[in-house]
Structure formats: C-alpha cells, structure tokens
Amino acid sequence: MLRNKAIIAGAADSDVGKVPEMSGLALNAQAAQRALADAGLALSDVDGLITAYSMTEPYFMLGSVLAEYLGITPSLCASLTVGGATPGIALHQAAMAVATGEAEVVLVTAGENRATGQSRDDAVKALSHVGHPYFEMPYGPIVPSFYALIAQRYMHENGTTREQMAHVAVAARAHARMNPAAPAAEALSVDDVLASKPISSPLNMLDCCLISDAASAFVVTKPERAPDLPHRPAWLLGIGQCHTHEHVTMAKDLTAFGSAHSGAKAYAMAGLGPADVDFAELYDCFTIVPIIEAEELGLAPKGEGGQLFESGETRIGGRCPINTHGGLLSYAQAGASGGMHGIVEAVRQLRGGEGVRQVAKHDIALVHNEGGVLSSHCTMILGRDAQ
Amino acid sequence: MSDGPTDLPAPREAPDAGPYWQAAREDRLVMQNCYGCGTYRFFPSLLCPECGSEEQVWGPCSGRGTIYSLTTVHRAPSPAFRKIVPYTVALIELEEGPRMMTNIVGEGRNEAAIGDAVEVCFEARGTDAKVPQFKLAGA
Numbered sequence: 028m029l030r031n032k033a034i035i036a037g038a039a040d041s042d043v044g045k046v047p048e049m050s051g052l053a054l055n056a057q058a059a060q061r062a063l064a065d066a067g068l069a070l071s072d073v074d075g076l077i078t079a080y081s082m083t084e085p086y087f088m089l090g091s092v093l094a095e096y097l098g099i100t101p102s103l104c105a106s107l108t109v110g111g112a113t114p115g116i117a118l119h120q121a122a123m124a125v126a127t128g129e130a131e132v133v134l135v136t137a138g139e140n141r142a143t144g145q146s147r148d149d150a151v152k153a154l155s156h157v158g159h160p161y162f163e164m165p166y167g168p169i170v171p172s173f174y175a176l177i178a179q180r181y182m183h184e185n186g187t188t189r190e191q192m193a194h195v196a197v198a199a200r201a202h203a204r205m206n207p208a209a210p211a212a213e214a215l216s217v218d219d220v221l222a223s224k225p226i227s228s229p230l231n232m233l234d235c236c237l238i239s240d241a242a243s244a245f246v247v248t249k250p251e252r253a254p255d256l257p258h259r260p261a262w263l264l265g266i267g268q269c270h271t272h273e274h275v276t277m278a279k280d281l282t283a284f285g286s287a288h289s290g291a292k293a294y295a296m297a298g299l300g301p302a303d304v305d306f307a308e309l310y311d312c313f314t315i316v317p318i319i320e321a322e323e324l325g326l327a328p329k330g331e332g333g334q335l336f337e338s339g340e341t342r343i344g345g346r347c348p349i350n351t352h353g354g355l356l357s358y359a360q361a362g363a364s365g366g367m368h369g370i371v372e373a374v375r376q377l378r379g380g381e382g383v384r385q386v387a388k389h390d391i392a393l394v395h396n397e398g399g400v401l402s403s404h405c406t407m408i409l410g411r412d413a414q
Numbered sequence: 415m416s417d418g419p420t421d422l423p424a425p426r427e428a429p430d431a432g433p434y435w436q437a438a439r440e441d442r443l444v445m446q447n448c449y450g451c452g453t454y455r456f457f458p459s460l461l462c463p464e465c466g467s468e469e470q471v472w473g474p475c476s477g478r479g480t481i482y483s484l485t486t487v488h489r490a491p492s493p494a495f496r497k498i499v500p501y502t503v504a505l506i507e508l509e510e511g512p513r514m515m516t517n518i519v520g521e522g523r524n525e526a527a528i529g530d531a532v533e534v535c536f537e538a539r540g541t542d543a544k545v546p547q548f549k550l551a552g553a
Contacts (some may be wrong), residue, residue, distance in 0.1 A: 070463070159457065159515075160426050160428075161425065161426055161427065161428040161457070162428075162433065162456070162457050162515060163515045164425075164426075165423070165425040165514060165539070165545045166421075166496035166515050166517050166545075167487060167490060167491060167492075167498075167501060167503065168485075168487065168504050168515065169424070169487060169489060169490070169491045169493070169501045171489075172485050172503050173487035176483040176485055176503070176504075176505055177482070177483070179483045179484060179485060179528065180482065180483040180528065183483070183528050224488070225486075225488040225500075226484065226488055226489050227485045227487045227488065227489070228485050228486040228488075229485075229504075230485075266514075275505070275506060275515075276456075276457070276513050276514065276515045277457065277513075281483060281505075283480070342438070357512075360513055
C-alpha cells in the first residue's frame with residue numbers, strides 16, 4: 028500500500044519542440060537538472076535512477092548510460108521499456124523504492140530527440156516495429172493504424188463520432204496556446220481536424236500526436252522530506268497498473284481495456300473515486316484515446332467520452348479540465364516522455380500558480396499513461412496534500 | 415491494392431510457426447489447436463494461453479470469418495507499401511475464434527465494412543512465400 032508513502036519533490040521538462048542542438052541524452056540531463064533544482068536537490072543527492080528507452084539513440088543500457096553522462100553512481104538503476112506507460116510505471120517503481128528504504132532520492136527521466144534525431148521516414152519505420160514482426164507487419168500497418176482499428180470498432184459499438192474526436196485535438200491545441208513552454212501553433216477548429224491529411228482512417232494528421240524533441244524528469248523521495256522542500260510536493264495517493272496484451276490483434280476486446288482495472292486499483296489505494304478528481308492528464312497519442320480513457324476511468328459514463336470533450340467541460344474553466352498543458356497532441360511527444368509531461372503538469376497544477384492555465388480546484392489530479400496499443404496501463408492519483 | 419504480383423516484402427517466418435508458413439505456400443490456413451481444451455490459437459505459441467497445455471496439433475481452419483475492424487492506410491511504412499496506398503488493414507474474427515490481421519483484397523475491398531463476411535486467399539510474396547489475405551466472401 029503506497030498511499031502517502033512517496034512524494035514527487037520536483038518535476039520539470041526540457042526544452043520541447045525542435046531542439047536540434049541537443050542530443051537525447053542532453054535533453055534528459057536538462058530535464059533532470061531542472062527537476063532537481065525544482066526539488067532543491069543536487070545530482071549528488073540522487074541514489075536511484077530510472078530511465079525509459081530511446082529509439083533515436085538506442086543505447087543498450089540507457090539507465091547506466093545516463094548515470095555515466097550525469098556523473099552519478101546510483102545504488103539503484105534501471106531502464107524500463109513499457110512504451111507510453113513507462114513514466115507511470117517508473118513512478119510506481121520509484122515509490123516502492125523509497126517506501127521500502129531501498130533508495131532515498133529517485134530521479135526518473137524519459138525522452139529523446141525524436142523530431143530532429145531521425146528523419147520522418149525513419150521515425151515511421153522505427154515505430155512500425157511496434158507491430159508484430161511475423162503476423163502484423165506483412166500487411167503494412169503503421170502505428171496510427173493500430174489505433175485506427177480501435178477507433179473504428181469504438182465508433183461502431185459506442186457511436187463515438189469523428190467530430191467528437193476532433194474536439195479532443197481542438198481542446199488540446201487551445202490549452203497548448205495558453206502554455207508558454209509549448210511550441211507555437213495556430214488555433215484549431217473541428218473542421219481543420221476533419222480536413223487534415225488522412226493517415227489511417229478514421230485518423231487524420233491532426234488526430235495524431237506531435238513528434239517532438241523533448242525530455243521530462245521528476246524526483247521521488249520519502250514524505251519526511253516534505254517540510255524541507257522549496258515547493259509543495261505532490262503526494263502519491265494511488266497508483267495501479269494493468270497489462271492485457273501488446274499487439275492489437277491479441278486484444279480480447281477493442282472497446283474495454285486495462286485502464287478500467289489500473290484506474291480501479293489507483294482509486295482504491297487512494298480511497299477516492301472519479302467524482303473526487305479535480306483535473307486529469309490523460310494519454311492522448313491519438314484523439315480516440317482520451318475519449319476511451321475518460322470512460323474507463325469513470326470521468327464520463329460508458330459511451331459518453333466523446334460528449335464530454337464535445338461539451339467543453341474538459342477545457343480549463345470546465346467541470347473536469349483535461350490535458351491542461353496541451354497533451355501529446357499539441358505540447359510534446361518524444362516517445363516515453365509523452366506521458367511524463369502530464370505528470371509534470373499535474374505536479375505544477377497541484378501547487379497552483381500556473382497563471383492563465385491554472386485550474387480552479389487543484390487538490391486531486393488523475394494522470395493516466397498507456398503504452399503499446401492501449402496495452403499497458405498505469406493510473407496515478409496525485410494530491411496536493413496527504414490523504 | 416493491386417491483385418497482381420507485388421514487390422511487397424516476403425514475411426519474416428517465425429521459427430516456431432513453420433507449419434503455418436508451409437501451409438500458406440500450399441494455399442491452406444492452419445492454426446494450432448489445443449489438445450487440452452480444444453481452443454484454436456493465434457499467434458502461434460509454445461503453450462495454450464487458455465489452459466497452459468503444450469499438447470497441440472496444427473489443424474485446418476475454415477478460412478471464413480468476419481471483419482472485426484478495419485482502416486484504410488494512406489501513409490505507408492515503407493516504399494513497397496507506398497506504391498499501393500491507399501490499402502486496407504483489417505482484423506478478421508475467424509469462425510474458429512482467433513483474430514488475424516490482414517489486408518482486404520479483391521473486388522469490393524474499398525467498400526468493406528465491419529461485420530462483412532470474408533474468406534481467406536493467398537498472396538505470393540518474394541520468391542517462395544505466401545501470406546494469408548482475406549477478400550469479401552463471394553468476391
């Protein structure tokens with residue numbers, strides 16, 4: 028039981044967007060330095076390091092490579108590969124490490140130079156390896172195809188519409204335009220999304236997340252340190268995982284996923300429910316995904332996630348603000364960092380002081396990361412205070 | 415997608431799925447059928463994910479199923495596929511239970527929809543391989 032056993036003492040992103048002068052390692056190091064500074068700690072305080080993976084710089088042992096790069100000698104170090112779910116799962120591991128006393132200060136980083144560290148064709152090619160090499164790749168799917176298959180089935184069974192999906196992208200862009208750290212971009216309309224280049228039906232270009240240079244980092248430590256921190260920490264109230272498959276062909280159902288289970292575990296640990304969530308940072312690699320997640324996590328009734336986004340209630344100022352930083356769709360997506368930007372945003376929103384982007388009620392945040400093709404899920408519930 | 419010969423890549427053949435690829439060369443679809451519980455399974459594996467039994471036989475499949483979901487791909491993952499965009503990638507639910515990924519080929523492929531009945535056919539790839547493909551039933 029990890030409730031109130033770990034805090035996020037500091038969190039930060041690297042520069043995001045197109046950052047051609049920095050390697051992926053440098054982006055991770057920049058995010059790490061900023062997160063540690065945010066926590067009032069130094070690299071010399073770090074005794075645990077968890078990293079993700081990199082497609083542009085595919086080091087065999089990224090955790091050890093980053094430790095070497097940062098000049099630290101942690102007593103706990105690992106690199107995790109769970110796709111987009113990696114940041115949440117790293118938080119889970121880090122929390123277990125500090126809760127058991129196996130580590131005191133765990134630095135978690137993720138990200139890579141996915142925009143400028145490889146050509147667009149190489150990016151498409153590398154990502155296509157998400158598919159099964161023997162039984163899926165002979166048919167030429169791309170990553171959006173896997174999610175498109177889910178979207179089509181979801182629309183078929185639940186009546187979710189293309190327009191509702193477009194609203195997800197429109198809202199994300201509106202939030203990104205309120206975020207000074209996000210790449211500059213024009214406002215979007217539903218028609219813009221519907222008229223954008225078709226990728227894999229029903230997904231158009233603007234239904235797909237960005238490809239960015241970005242990294243993100245956070246620092247996990249034990250609650251006893253909270254009074255000494257320069258900023259209010261975020262309390263880990265609940266966390267849960269569920270892993271059901273990796274390949275879309277093997278998913279038992281394309282309208283019910285492991286997120287319902289990871290969410291139930293997180294809520295139970297926190298002693299909270301969906302009605303207690305003040306705002307949420309959901310994984311939004313494609314517009315259909317946060318619609319599904321909102322339903323699975325109880326933020327909308329089953330089959331009504333599309334209406335939730337269409338209603339405007341997910342906007343800052345609405346009943347349940349979602350993806351207040353702009354999400355993967357309009358803030359940044361650099362492999363495993365995608366979901367970690369949502370963790371960083373939640374930590375900041377919980378503290379307050381995000382200016383025009385600040386949500387009104389900010390006691391309880393829900394963050395959801397998913398990896399693969401809605402395959403691996405991690406739901407986190409973070410609090411402004413211990414519960 | 416052209417119905418003629420393509421320069422699409424030959425499949426990488428999984429080492430533990432030899433009978434599947436050999437049957438495809440002979441225009442037959444086979445899958446592992448579990449002795450323990452009778453379940454057909456796909457992808458191939460050492461043990462039955464339903465009951466754990468390693469006892470199995472490669473059994474013939476009807477090759478009939480329905481479209482569970484599908485997508486039209488406009489941006490291909492490689493130059494070979496780029497030549498044939500747009501093409502359809504689908505998940506088929508076989509009569510025997512398992513799902514398979516496939517393209518929808520043949521007449522009417524652009525009008526295919528969820529729930530449509532489909533049947534297997536085989537597409538030559540490379541010099542000595544075939545991959546199972548599906549076409550609308552009766553097409």
